[in-house]
Amino acid sequence: MEQIDIKTPAELGQLMKRRRKELGLTQKSVVDVAPFGPTFYSDLENGKTTAQLGKTLEAIRMLGLRVAITLPDTTPPANSKDQS
Numbered sequence: 001m002e003q004i005d006i007k008t009p010a011e012l013g014q015l016m017k018r019r020r021k022e023l024g025l026t027q028k029s030v031v032d033v034a035p036f037g038p039t040f041y042s043d044l045e046n047g048k049t050t051a052q053l054g055k056t057l058e059a060i061r062m063l064g065l066r067v068a069i070t071l072p073d074t075t076p077p078a079n080s081k082d083q084s
Helices: 009-022 027-032 038-045 053-062
Strands: none
Touching: 009 038, 009 053, 027 038, 038 053
16 A cells, blocks of 8 residues: 655645545546535645635545555653643
């Protein structure tokens, strides 16, 4: 299984477009069975920075892709501020 580091919305969009084409799908064929519309999906493939996370994750799953988060090897110092 290949792992790809995605750093920007544009990189994610390019990967999704590549995968869709590998599967022989058009944007229309994806949207026809998706819980989102063509504008959302087109924007996603074009790297729109404000794409909704839930819909984005659904589109990723529909293409047979998955998201993995890599945790850092080190633990932040005890006095660091919680940023959640």
